[in-house]
Amino acid sequence: MAAPGRHVGHCLQKNGQFLLNNIERLWFCRSFHWSRVLQQHAAEAHTDSSESVVIPKKKTWSSTAVLEALAATVNRDPTAHPHQFQDDSYLSPRTSSEFALFSLSLESGRAAAKYFVNSNPKLFTKDFAQPHIPCLMPQSVSLVLEEVSEAALRERLSLRRVSAAVDMYDQLLQSGQTVSMETTHDLLDLICLYCDRDPAAEGTADPEDSEEGEAQGRKRKGRFRKAAQLLKYTWRENNNAERIFNLIPERDTRCYSALIRGMVKHGAFSRAFHFYTDMLNNRVTGDVHIFNALISAAPEVREKYQDRWDLVVELLNEMKQQKVCPTLQTFNAALRALRRCGFLSKTLALHTLSEMKALGIEPSLASYDHVLAAFFRAGATTPNNIDIFREVLSVMEGTSFSCQDPDDVYFFCSAMRICLDNKDLELGYKVQALVEFGENWRLLGDPYQQSIYYGRFFNLLCLMEDVDAVLTWYRRLIPSLYYPNPQGMKDLLQALDTDSRLELLPSVWKDIRSLGHDNKLDLVEELLGLMARDKHSSEVQQQFSECALEVKSVFDGDRVRSLDWTSAALNHVTVLLLRAQHTAQAWETLQLFKTKNRVPTVELMEEFLSWCVVSGSCDKAVDLVQTSVSFCLPCTSKLTQRALRDLPLTEDQRSVLSELESAAESSV
Template sequence: MHFAYVKMASPGMHAGRHILNNSLRFLNNLEQTCLRRNIAWTASALQKIAVASEGSSDEIVIPRKKTWSKEAVLQALASTVKRDPTAAHYMFQDDPYLTPRTSGEFKLYSLSQESGKGAAKYFINSNPKFFQKDFAEPHIPCLMPETFQLQIEEVSEAALVERILLRKVKAAVDMYDQLVQSGTTLPLDLTNDLLDLICLYGDQDPKTDDSDPEQKTEEVEEVQDDPRKRKGRLRRASDFIKVIWRENNNAERIFNLMPERDSRSYGALVQGMVKHGAYSKAFNVYTDLQNNRLTADVNTFNALISAAPELREKYAEKWELILELLKQMAEQKVRPNLLTFNAVLKALRRCGSMARSQSLLIIGEMKALGITPSLASYDHILGIFFKAAASSQGHTEILQDVLNEISGKSFEPQDPDDVMFFLNAMRVCLDHKDLEQAYRVHSLLQVGDNWRLMGDSYQQSVYYGRFFNLLCMMEQIDVVLKWYKELIPSLYYPNSQGMRDLLQALDTDGRLDLIPQIWKDIKQLGHDNKVDLVEEMLSLMAREKQSPEVQQSFAQCALDVKRRYIPNDFGKSVLEWTANSLGSITSVLLAAQERQQAWEMLKLFKASNRVPTDALMEDFLSSIKEVQDADQAVELVQLAATYCLPVTPTLIERVEQEFELTKDHKATLSSLEFSSDDSK
């Protein structure tokens, strides 16, 4: 076979010529080797070589230089590493000694870590003079202390700009008043910047991590004094303090003092009123904007659309108001953005059943305008079709259609509500027992950086809790245990209900032999003080007889549980005895032939003011019969008579028939039988 030489299009392209020469040299060597070894060329190989030879005569185009980001190497290395399910969460890697083992410790550690960051930030920003030296290589500006102290004291526009940049709302308003009183004419853009700041924070200084600690202490005391505010998950004190739009506040006052106003001035006031609950006033300001023949921007319309459901009671009236705003946007040639459509979808969630048909049209309109829906868009769709109160009547195919649309895609945060999609999608899967769609939701979570859109630690815990609950109900136990090792505790600290779901899954598939191993995890996760969980585990172990090996492991587990009921040196115990817990532990010990331990448990009934069941006493007598211990059998009957159990005559009859009794035994039984007859 003959290979033609390649004619270079440009004699100056040495790199391209060198590559082609090496390629042709390799093909020539390959041909000679095949001829020496009598290897026949296939038709496909000949075709590929011919194409390579023909293409060699074309001009070589050297690609442009690729510009890599500064994090490209780190991202490439990170892509080669998988998560270790046996390791702690990445947020705890700095201090392995304090790695939490329970859900309570996880919450405490997380809050402590955030509190420590806030305290360090406050100290650095309050005392920047002590942190002037920068030893970091390379220099990282975001890690350097920020300047929050006012540097300009004189009355000037520069001082006002400084206060606006530092988000000093009250100081900025005071400086504005001084400038106006001195007769200074301020630029419209600067006044609008001040108006934006006031409307954003509701005419109050923002509550940040580096704000006044005394003020935060007062807020915490206010929350602690009100028991209603302590319910639910742990939050910052500032989360409970809702800023309300006050009548004639500084925003309205400055707006009325402005010699001229543009659409941005009206838009800032409208958005501030909507943000802080003054919905009717926001629409009044929007009417003034129209009367002045100004055009609102897209952010102003977004705020009005989100406030529309608050002004109407009937579903049809709410939708009519939204349509009117959309028509005005079209008339004023204001192009909607993603947040516009998301605001419409969110408002439709409060428009009843009519929202289902309209929401699909909204999604179609978004795509027609070239706007890609975000996760918040799909979350609103799920919220419209899957109401929590009537989840069983939802259209399950909608979830499948949504997942068909977004499977395999990586999303970036574009809307604050993006973090609610995975949480609510898993809720829909759990309500409808749809394991297949749950797997698809979880696989979407693994694509790219979608895991960053799960929300805070509380939302992540709820998501994994719903996923694990669904697995326990619908999946085989081997698969459940696989996910159990994958998720716990590196990603999810299950609550007591999650462990109960796991116990029920073990019961369903007949794998109760794993209960002692699960008990170790229950102790490690800090749920060994949950009465319902412990009693359910004991009842499962006591329900059926297992193999001798399993029964011995059950007995050791039951004795370990027993220690939780024994008072410590201070006279307090983790759990308090109940009839169910006493009976279950006794039954487990009897099944394992631990009669002495079971007898001690039987005596605890009287000390705990509990009464054993008839079935337990009969089982105990059957266990005593195996060793023919007449003394203990008679003592058992005496104990049953002490509790006045209905099964006492039956026990007396069985002892008389099944045991070799002495005269003293018979006399004792006769007296017990006589006393039982008198009691009747």
């Protein structure tokens, strides 16, 4: 007889095997059922659509997928410096001037290194990069082919040697050889792009234009500048481009396109329309690039607003007749021309935008910028048009934009200017949310424009938001995104004053010093004035006095960054030191009035005398009256009478004060 435990185990094993068999059978039936269902659905889908579903065997990842995944796990550090300076912490900029200097140094260093590498390719023959990075290897910049051939001409075109390419083209024609139309097109493109001049080598500057370019850079204010500042080179009549164009027996659209676009680019607007008329007379069909260039040049060849827009409409109608499909750049050129059509722009801008959407062309940031410019002029508050701005932002909300037009980078600065002019904080937050959505922050433009945008946003916050929110944004933006200028720090001081948070002024002073604005006299005076305006608790007064001593060290510092003492600054520093019971430093500061030839205020003299009365300093009181007499202050008599009444003076001190009082009265 088997043991009970063994029998139980056998039963469990048998029942377990039965259970497993049933589970497998049930799973097989359900799997078979679901497979039949899936096959049926697949058959129905196949009958409904002619396209078959192809399941890929593996997913193809981009080469930067891992880096993108890692970047998505971290956020921006608001306390860090801008990312381009994080390789060398010693060169991390602290001020806006250092930011500009270091940015220019980085760019000039890259350009100089690239120029040296390309000029000396034999010194850089080994490639240690893994994987191979072609853009880091030296490029061939020297001519190899010397014989007169089309291959030599194409080599000069690839190296952007304008003069050498023109000479080679002339030699080919003189030798009786023919040049292919494709090579001729490329030659015309090169000549028109660089206005029949050799471009300056990368990393170097044209000596003829360096001083002019620097002067233009100093004068640059805003987007639209004078034509003389915009054009580096001007188009010369009958230059090599026009000469080669006239030598071509059969001129096609590409030839006219190169010439007209070059003329518009370099300021020969009337001549561009002359060649366009010649193109129509020769029954040559234009392309979209020709019309885009002519539409952008329309305001330059007409005086009246209506005539300018009529010319734009005429060009658009000719595009329709020639069956040339407009692009985003076509409508952006029309909207840009509308900005110079005065009162017509408000009505026609929205109509043009509707026409874009009817043709299925999605507007870019530049399109919206041109539309807003028609309704909002710089420095003018137009509350009646603010609904249009709200509608534009509602359409753009939650959209990630990419750069499709050179003017796309101007939208956010213009939008924030509108918010600031209309004091609309809600719209300002919406614009900032649009900047932070996706990678729209890349369209803020260069560091100069980025600084303008965040400066306007911060100014709007200081005007309309409570101080806690202002300080939160202050910590988020500085210094990783924005280096505030002195006006930005003044806005912060006014925000603290409005919400009665003056106890934070010492910490703001530390930021002012770290940002390099401690040499701005008006900013320092405003800070001192806020601290000295009212009396506070002893703890706060102690912090203010320490801050005043630091400010005093700035005035008394080296000659490079030191400031000249003013009467207001001396009065404020003396009052702050006196209220914190730093009497020795306060008295030293009072003596500076004579040294710096500055005049103390009546309020300061009265407050100093009050301290003398409380502390019982009779000698200081006599000296104070003597100081008042030396400056011929009208409060001398009042100070003398109070000192005689409230202080236990000796007979000698009383006689001195009496003489001083009589001397003050006689001088009056």
